[in-house]
Amino acid sequence: xxxxxxxxxxxxxxxxxxxxxxxxxxxxxxxxxxxxxxxxxxxxxxxxxxxxxxxxxxxxxxxxxxxxxxxxxxxxxxxxxxxxxxxxxxxxxxxxxxxxxxxxxxxxxxxxxxxxxxxxxxxxxxxxxxxxxxxxxxxxxxxxxxxxxxxxxxxxxxxxxxxxxxxxxxxxxxxxxxxxxxxxxxxxxxxxxxxxxxxxxxxxxxxxxxxxxxxxxxxxxxxxxxxxxxxxxxxxxxxxxxxxxxxxxxxxxxxxxxxxxxxxxxxxxxxxxxxxxxxxxxxxxxxxxxxxxxxxxxxxxxxxxxxxxxxxxxxxxxxxxxxxxxxxxxxxxxxxxxxxxxxxxxxx
Amino acid sequence: xxxxxxxxxxxxxxxxxxxxxxxxxxxxxxxxxxxxxxxxxxxxxxxxxxxxxxxxxxxxxxxxxxxxxxxxxxxxxxxxxxxxxxxxxxxxxxxxxxxxxxxxxxxxxxxxxxxxxxxxxxxxxxxxxxxxxxxxxxxxxxxxxxxxxxxxxxxxxxxxxxxxxxxxxxxxxxxxxxxxxxxxxxxxxxxxxxxxxxxxxxxxxxxxxxxxxxxxxxxxxxxxxxxxxxxxxxxxxxxxxxxxxxxxxxxxxxxxxxxxxxxxxxxxxxxxxxxxxxxxxxxxxxxxxxxxxxxxxxxxxxxxxxxxxxxxxxxxxxxxxxxxxxxxxxxxxxxxxxxxxxxxxxxx
Numbered sequence: 001x002x003x004x005x006x007x008x009x010x011x012x013x014x015x016x017x018x019x020x021x022x023x024x025x026x027x028x029x030x031x032x033x034x035x036x037x038x039x040x041x042x043x044x045x046x047x048x049x050x051x052x053x054x055x056x057x058x059x060x061x062x063x064x065x066x067x068x069x070x071x072x073x074x075x076x077x078x079x080x081x082x083x084x085x086x087x088x089x090x091x092x093x094x095x096x097x098x099x100x101x102x103x104x105x106x107x108x109x110x111x112x113x114x115x116x117x118x119x120x121x122x123x124x125x126x127x128x129x130x131x132x133x134x135x136x137x138x139x140x141x142x143x144x145x146x147x148x149x150x151x152x153x154x155x156x157x158x159x160x161x162x163x164x165x166x167x168x169x170x171x172x173x174x175x176x177x178x179x180x181x182x183x184x185x186x187x188x189x190x191x192x193x194x195x196x197x198x199x200x201x202x203x204x205x206x207x208x209x210x211x212x213x214x215x216x217x218x219x220x221x222x223x224x225x226x227x228x229x230x231x232x233x234x235x236x237x238x239x240x241x242x243x244x245x246x247x248x249x250x251x252x253x254x255x256x257x258x259x260x261x262x263x264x265x266x267x268x269x270x271x272x273x274x275x276x277x278x279x280x281x282x283x284x285x286x287x288x289x290x291x292x293x294x295x296x297x298x299x300x301x302x303x304x305x306x307x308x309x310x311x312x313x314x315x316x317x318x319x320x321x322x323x324x325x326x327x328x329x330x331x332x333x334x335x336x337x338x339x340x341x342x343x344x345x346x347x348x
Numbered sequence: 349x350x351x352x353x354x355x356x357x358x359x360x361x362x363x364x365x366x367x368x369x370x371x372x373x374x375x376x377x378x379x380x381x382x383x384x385x386x387x388x389x390x391x392x393x394x395x396x397x398x399x400x401x402x403x404x405x406x407x408x409x410x411x412x413x414x415x416x417x418x419x420x421x422x423x424x425x426x427x428x429x430x431x432x433x434x435x436x437x438x439x440x441x442x443x444x445x446x447x448x449x450x451x452x453x454x455x456x457x458x459x460x461x462x463x464x465x466x467x468x469x470x471x472x473x474x475x476x477x478x479x480x481x482x483x484x485x486x487x488x489x490x491x492x493x494x495x496x497x498x499x500x501x502x503x504x505x506x507x508x509x510x511x512x513x514x515x516x517x518x519x520x521x522x523x524x525x526x527x528x529x530x531x532x533x534x535x536x537x538x539x540x541x542x543x544x545x546x547x548x549x550x551x552x553x554x555x556x557x558x559x560x561x562x563x564x565x566x567x568x569x570x571x572x573x574x575x576x577x578x579x580x581x582x583x584x585x586x587x588x589x590x591x592x593x594x595x596x597x598x599x600x601x602x603x604x605x606x607x608x609x610x611x612x613x614x615x616x617x618x619x620x621x622x623x624x625x626x627x628x629x630x631x632x633x634x635x636x637x638x639x640x641x642x643x644x645x646x647x648x649x650x651x652x653x654x655x656x657x658x659x660x661x662x663x664x665x666x667x668x669x670x671x672x673x674x675x676x677x678x679x680x681x682x683x684x685x686x687x688x689x690x691x692x693x694x695x696x
Binding site: 175196198214218223323 | 503504505522523524538539541542543544545546548549552562563564565566568569571572573575576577609610611612613626635671672673675692
């Protein structure tokens with residue numbers, strides 16, 4: 001189904017939520033330009049979440065999207081943690097880090113009752129989820145606000161599951177997409193499908209509007225996704241150089257370098273496969289390791305290496321999230337980029 | 349560069365060469381419908397090649413494409429062959445096959461002087477290569493016939509290499525594509541890019557016309573590829589159910605089953621990564637094995653298993669080549685399919 005579908009915005013363009021490289025400033029800029037800005041909430045503490053939402057409401061009157069993860073938090077596994085730290089031991093030695101000194105980091109929390117209560121007051125027009133959907137009661141609560149619920153599907157099977165379980169629209173996340181794969185029915189990487197193949201098959205399979213994500217970097221990409229049956233598009237990587245993004249200088253440099261042509265799905269940084277630019281740790285350990293702790297626990301062991309390396313001006317241990325098409329990244333205001341992305345859409 | 353580019357055909361649609369599932373009949377049907385039909389030549393003996401070309405010339409007066417591989421044939425490696433056969437030993441036992449009885453099969457030969465001499469007489473309008481390009485003298489000989497030379501790029505680097513080395517147009521082979529990856533500058537699977545990301549980046553990088561391949565299955569896909577900057581498209585999987593194709597009954601059944609939703613890049617059948625529907629041997633051994641003999645030598649050891657299983661009505665050991673989008677497969681004449689693929693193109 002292509003229409004009627006409305007995000008409440010002028011443009012069928014969603015700025016993809018990108019935890020770690022953006023907050024309310026980028027989201028608001030996109031909202032004010034007529035797109036749907038997104039606030040990535042998975043890594044925020046309750047206080048940070050409240051602050052960001054307050055800020056966002058101050059910066060825009062337009063509809064916005066808040067994004068949460070819905071994973072099941074794993075029990076810490078000391079043996080696995082030890083195995084992973086021993087894989088990283090040569091790096092700890094290189095940087096003079098005492099592995100026993102590494103404290104657990106803030107991690108990523110799934111959407112829960114507490115978060116729902118906090119967010120409810122801000123009445124977001126759209127709530128999007130990654131890794132499936134929250135349990136029924138929680139989902140009904142969100143829908144009771146009047147929010148539209150989106151979630152990512154990486155296969156036709158996941159799209160059908162999301163439709164069955166109450167999503168209002170499906171994000172078809174092609175494997176070109178940067179950051180975490182939204183996969184939740186399988187952890188088999190070979191099930192992951194490119195946007196060009198995934199999008200039309202999901203459009204054909206479901207009775208919901210489908211939002212295209214993955215590899216869309218410019219006006220042609222937006223227009224092509226619409227031709228393939230998308231009702232809207234979600235664009236992430238292209239926004240990462242915008243002044244409103246909080247992308248680090250090292251990350252910005254990588255996105256603008258030839259290195260950005262080679263990304264990989266890697267679980268080294270969090271425990272779940274996510275697409276980032278290939279850097280030293282990915283090259284040396286291989287992108288996918290069987291030794292990492294379960295998501296999101298793998299984050300902890302890498303954190304001090306990342307901190308030390310970044311302090312020395314190196315992104316060898318940083319998650320340089322990027323999709324497979326960084327060619328649309330521009331150091332221009334997000335509003336301008338949003339308008340450029342919409343340039344080939346029919347006037348409404 | 350989008351235009352001017354002419355394949356000498358009415359439609360900017362190339363039927364992808366698919367060794368093992370089609371010959372001159374499918375190619376001629378597409379040519380006569382206004383597209384560019386392709387004859388896959390890599391697995392043909394000189395006599396078969398001559399027969400097929402003679403047949404093709406009889407069936408059509410339109411331009412056609414002949415496709416060859418340009419790999420360097422490896423020296424047989426007895427130790428590696430033994431290791432691979434021992435990985436397959438349980439299957440040999442299951443089917444009562446004596447591994448020592450397996451003779452080397454016909455294999456796949458790269459384009460060479462002998463082939464050039466044979467093909468020259470048929471003056472194909474287009475010659476396409478997989479795995480790079482033949483050496484300069486041979487390439488010049490082909491170009492001296494007046495043939496346009498195409499080759500597949502799976503990365504921007506490969507596209508630039510092909511441009512530098514004399515290709516007339518670049519096939520941007522997105523990782524959705526079925527059959528062998530054309531990759532030739534790297535054997536690292538993580539370098540492989542989805543069509544939505546690869547196509548516009550190659551269009552941006554080279555001064556040659558770019559042909560989109562991978563995941564294109566219907567008129568919307570063709571139109572979307574043109575929006576992304578393609579000068580033409582190459583479609584393979586969608587043609588595999590056409591009556592003119594020689595696709596086996598087992599392969600046809602697989603393409604029409606839900607199994608077709610899960611393909612993988614596998615080197616189990618030939619030694620090089622190629623995309624096919626996941627079947628028993630892929631599931632049990634994993635899609636990519638470090639034990640396979642070098643391309644194309646891996647073909648030999650699997651052949652008797654395939655033969656025995658197919659005789660029992662099972663495709664457990666068959667290479668079920670398919671792209672990630674089999675949704676466009678239709679059991680209709682290739683001419684009709686070609687017209688349907690062109691339905692959203694502007695009239696010329």
